[in-house]
Amino acid sequence: MTSDLSKAMSLVPEIKAAHDEAEKCQRSSHSRALECAIRAGEALILAKQAVGHGAFSIWRQQNLPHIPTSTATLYMRLAEHKDKFKEIANTVSDLSAKGDLSLRKAAALLPKRPQTSAQIAAAKVRAEAKAAAKKTDEGIATEWFKALAVDDLLTWWRKLRGDADLRE
Numbered sequence: 001m002t003s004d005l006s007k008a009m010s011l012v013p014e015i016k017a018a019h020d021e022a023e024k025c026q027r028s029s030h031s032r033a034l035e036c037a038i039r040a041g042e043a044l045i046l047a048k049q050a051v052g053h054g055a056f057s058i059w060r061q062q063n064l065p066h067i068p069t070s071t072a073t074l075y076m077r078l079a080e081h082k083d084k085f086k087e088i089a090n091t092v093s094d095l096s097a098k099g100d101l102s103l104r105k106a107a108a109l110l111p112k113r114p115q116t117s118a119q120i121a122a123a124k125v126r127a128e129a130k131a132a133a134k135k136t137d138e139g140i141a142t143e144w145f146k147a148l149a150v151d152d153l154l155t156w157w158r159k160l161r162g163d164a165d166l167r168e
Contacts, residue, residue, distance in 0.1 A: 008050035012063050015043045019067050019075070034078065034106050041079025044072055074107055081110045 018040035025033035048056040060072055115123070
């Protein structure tokens, strides 16, 4: 375990350098930012393998506090799918030539991750909440009026609006 930890620690300068270079390239030109991010992602993957999946988050916070979790995850994802960029080289080179290839746009070109059961359940709950929110007061009133007979409905209408609205 000590050798694995020392291996992970030896990767810290490489990860910092690649991250700093990726940020610098992202600000000035997008052309090399992707390359640097992939290099940082490869080193992060090696570090994660060395310290173990459960301990990686703590290790990253202690040794690379200036790299946010989302950025580290993005770098690792780009590194995992670096071969995908060879398949979509035309799109990458077109965006890069226009100066439109940010790291987020590059990540958007990658295949979507399959959702976990917890994510699927959360999406279902959000959809149900959204559907419930669409039922406005008007929708509730309409449902309530559907249950009334025509005579009852006319009686309520007269109480609310008077007879003038019912005449043709």
